[in-house]
Amino acid sequence: MKEPTTQAELALRDAAREYHRTPGRGKISVTPTKPLLNQRDLSLAYSPGVAYPCLDIQADPSLAAEYTSRGNLVGVVTNGTAVLGLGDIGPLAGKPVMEGKGCLFKKFAGIDVFDIELAERDPDKLVDIIAALEPTLGGINLEDIKAPECFTIERKLRERVNIPVFHDDQHGTAIIASAALLNGLELVGKAIAEVKLVVSGAGAAAIACLDLMVRLGVSPRNIFVVDSKGVIYQGRAGGMDESKARYAQDTAARTLADVCRGADVFLGCSTAGVLTQDMVRSMANKPIILALANPEPEIRPELAREARPDCIVATGRSDYPNQVNNVLCFPYIFRGALDCGATRITEEMKLACVREIAELAKADISEEVASAYAGQELAFGPDYIIPTPFDLRLILRIAPAVARAAQASGVATRPIADYEAYTAQLTRFVYQTGMIMRPVFTAAKAAGGQRVAYAEGEDERVLRAAQLAIDEGLARPILIGRPAVIEARIAKAGLRMRLGRDVECTNPDSDTRFRQYWEAYHRLMGRDGVTPEAAKAAVRRSNTLIGALSVHLGDADALLCGLVGRFDHHLERIAEVIGLREGAPGFATLNGLMLPDRTLFIADTYVNEMPDAPLLAHIAHMAAEQVQRFGLPPKVAFLSHSNYGSSTRGSARRMREARDLFRQIAPGIECDGEMQGDAALSEGVRRASLLDCTLSGEANLLICPSLDSANILFNVLKTTGGQGVTIGPMLLGANAPVHVLTPSATVRRVVNMTALSAVQARR
Ligand SMILES: NC(=O)C1=CN([C@@H]2O[C@H](COP(=O)(O)OP(=O)(O)OC[C@H]3O[C@@H](n4cnc5c(N)ncnc54)[C@H](OP(=O)(O)O)[C@@H]3O)[C@@H](O)[C@H]2O)C=CC1
Ligand SMILES: CC(=O)C(=O)O
Numbered sequence: 001m002k003e004p005t006t007q008a009e010l011a012l013r014d015a016a017r018e019y020h021r022t023p024g025r026g027k028i029s030v031t032p033t034k035p036l037l038n039q040r041d042l043s044l045a046y047s048p049g050v051a052y053p054c055l056d057i058q059a060d061p062s063l064a065a066e067y068t069s070r071g072n073l074v075g076v077v078t079n080g081t082a083v084l085g086l087g088d089i090g091p092l093a094g095k096p097v098m099e100g101k102g103c104l105f106k107k108f109a110g111i112d113v114f115d116i117e118l119a120e121r122d123p124d125k126l127v128d129i130i131a132a133l134e135p136t137l138g139g140i141n142l143e144d145i146k147a148p149e150c151f152t153i154e155r156k157l158r159e160r161v162n163i164p165v166f167h168d169d170q171h172g173t174a175i176i177a178s179a180a181l182l183n184g185l186e187l188v189g190k191a192i193a194e195v196k197l198v199v200s201g202a203g204a205a206a207i208a209c210l211d212l213m214v215r216l217g218v219s220p221r222n223i224f225v226v227d228s229k230g231v232i233y234q235g236r237a238g239g240m241d242e243s244k245a246r247y248a249q250d251t252a253a254r255t256l257a258d259v260c261r262g263a264d265v266f267l268g269c270s271t272a273g274v275l276t277q278d279m280v281r282s283m284a285n286k287p288i289i290l291a292l293a294n295p296e297p298e299i300r301p302e303l304a305r306e307a308r309p310d311c312i313v314a315t316g317r318s319d320y321p322n323q324v325n326n327v328l329c330f331p332y333i334f335r336g337a338l339d340c341g342a343t344r345i346t347e348e349m350k351l352a353c354v355r356e357i358a359e360l361a362k363a364d365i366s367e368e369v370a371s372a373y374a375g376q377e378l379a380f381g382p383d384y385i386i387p388t389p390f391d392l393r394l395i396l397r398i399a400p401a402v403a404r405a406a407q408a409s410g411v412a413t414r415p416i417a418d419y420e421a422y423t424a425q426l427t428r429f430v431y432q433t434g435m436i437m438r439p440v441f442t443a444a445k446a447a448g449g450q451r452v453a454y455a456e457g458e459d460e461r462v463l464r465a466a467q468l469a470i471d472e473g474l475a476r477p478i479l480i481g482r483p484a485v486i487e488a489r490i491a492k493a494g495l496r497m498r499l500g501r502d503v504e505c506t507n508p509d510s511d512t513r514f515r516q517y518w519e520a521y522h523r524l525m526g527r528d529g530v531t532p533e534a535a536k537a538a539v540r541r542s543n544t545l546i547g548a549l550s551v552h553l554g555d556a557d558a559l560l561c562g563l564v565g566r567f568d569h570h571l572e573r574i575a576e577v578i579g580l581r582e583g584a585p586g587f588a589t590l591n592g593l594m595l596p597d598r599t600l601f602i603a604d605t606y607v608n609e610m611p612d613a614p615l616l617a618h619i620a621h622m623a624a625e626q627v628q629r630f631g632l633p634p635k636v637a638f639l640s641h642s643n644y645g646s647s648t649r650g651s652a653r654r655m656r657e658a659r660d661l662f663r664q665i666a667p668g669i670e671c672d673g674e675m676q677g678d679a680a681l682s683e684g685v686r687r688a689s690l691l692d693c694t695l696s697g698e699a700n701l702l703i704c705p706s707l708d709s710a711n712i713l714f715n716v717l718k719t720t721g722g723q724g725v726t727i728g729p730m731l732l733g734a735n736a737p738v739h740v741l742t743p744s745a746t747v748r749r750v751v752n753m754t755a756l757s758a759v760q761a762r763r
């Protein structure tokens, strides 16, 4: 990989180093799933109690899936001989990639991973070592092992072990590339049996892609393969492995340029930059270019498009449309395989993945997905030939299809009896993964650089967040603060942004718009006793006022404030200038918590001390609308010390009444109450009190009876909830995307709120 030179490349390198170095170092850790708090727990978890499950498993090995984590544990195994497109960098250097795969398995599909980097190159010894891990693992994901050894290693392992073995670089890539090919051909109106396919690379990924594409209808006589020595032709000097020999052509062509002429499809599974613009120009009309080398593709999309505006182009990267990357497949094929106890991955299971992925790109999108991806073009077309990795529907479609295919091909040892219930369980999982910021970030990028003003523009957290917002393309920051102070702090924090170049600055001491701002404030507040002199003084004193006025006058699209000072003080300024949106009965706040096992939203955390029932119902309604913007169906619980009338105190009656009013305002949203906190999170607890509850599963929006209770609940959960990510406070009811944060806000929270307000500004 070439040394980074551009600002963006340097920024990415620095951010990646920092990301990996930040404690806890690396990207993954092991967490116990059972309490181990006292002597009794110890005697259950370990000796003597542990002996019982041990002996049970000895008598019936299938019980390992019940008594241990094996059924949800995949080994990501490499020897580091073909790490991404970086080549043979060795097992230790490959560890960050394997940890990364582990994260993706966990985050996208809830699968635990041991990343296993083996210092062994001998294929037979590797097979012995990996096969010996069978008692540990529920599945084996081979990763970044080079061809041709990878083919025999995988085949021998499949013969030896009774768990799924899947070489991701071969089959994951083949599945995604095939789905992209099918959809691309549909768009350009070409028949698969007729197209000329040129492939750069003849390694693990390329050969598996070819095998699958031939099965799907590409004619072997139309396939031309090029490796590091040039075109693979029959009788080439030096001989070749059987995997290459299968695709050797009887041809006089010798170079990639030779075979590209008139080609309909280019598939790159080789290395950076081998496809030139001249080669692209020589391809047939409407060429399809799948340039999959990572991290640098065979050609950058902008160059391919410049050469041939009629082409469809895909890469393995996340920063361009059409990301053809095996991340779209491996988490979900293993999810389906593990859940039905598959002993292997069959061809039918792979074909089911191809079908589902291809279909998903053409499927209608639900309202929730549309809202989560606002601003993005999700219509099937040249820039959307396959789903994005952020599509929450991937797991819901692929995992059941894989399990069904496993059953049909007779390899499922624990067939799924009720697919409706299985899919419902996967749905629940999707909403527990805490990944709901993903679509918000994607939508913020698509929103095209909304201008987000920060009232505390001199605060280091804001500066770091602004740098991230610039690097990620989430927003165009406007820092309100003194330029000299900001510049000094940017330098001290080692940030790269420059005032005027990357980021705008509004100087409260001498901005040319000062007159315009104080006059606007005077216009708004003149009848509330604010004289011109008082207006000038107020604008000079308050950066939040400047920010609110800049949104009011169209100089900014959104405002974040509140990192310093009292919440109420900031809210007063916002109320004066921005006001309430039509129909809103008042302001309120919502905080989100993405905990390791669930996502919760809590209201009202900062504004209304003791809201009455009508206000509570409206707060719940505004909060539910906000939850929907994350792509989640809100499930509202009206919390109390009382469970369905178990108390007749006023506060219990108030929550009950709020629930009734809410059902009138928002009849389509699931809700129930009044209920205690444990009932909100457990259907079982609820049903112990009431059989006809109007809420299913776990509530995700908790409406609290008072400011104290909401705020305390949020802060306790924030502190005890592990590595939970928090969002908010999100201001509800305001007439513009304006949010008052709190002095405890972290850089990450500021970044989250930047993305959220950019998305809101777009609407
Ligand atoms: N987007 C995605 O999801 C995925 C992308 N990939 C990417 O595909 C690439 C290959 O990975 P993988 O198959 O696992 O690795 P392998 O090491 O198994 O194969 C690499 C292949 O690339 C060929 N090659 C190297 N240089 C050139 C060149 N200048 N011109 C033509 N061919 C060349 C090699 O040729 P030779 O046989 O002569 O050595 C070999 O056939 C990597 O960049 C990887 O990142 C892989 C998996 C998934
Ligand atoms: C994506 C992947 O697995 C690779 O590039 O190797």
Ligand SMILES: [Mg+2]
Residues within 6 Å of the ligand: 084, 143, 144, 168, 169
């Ligand atoms: Mg790989």
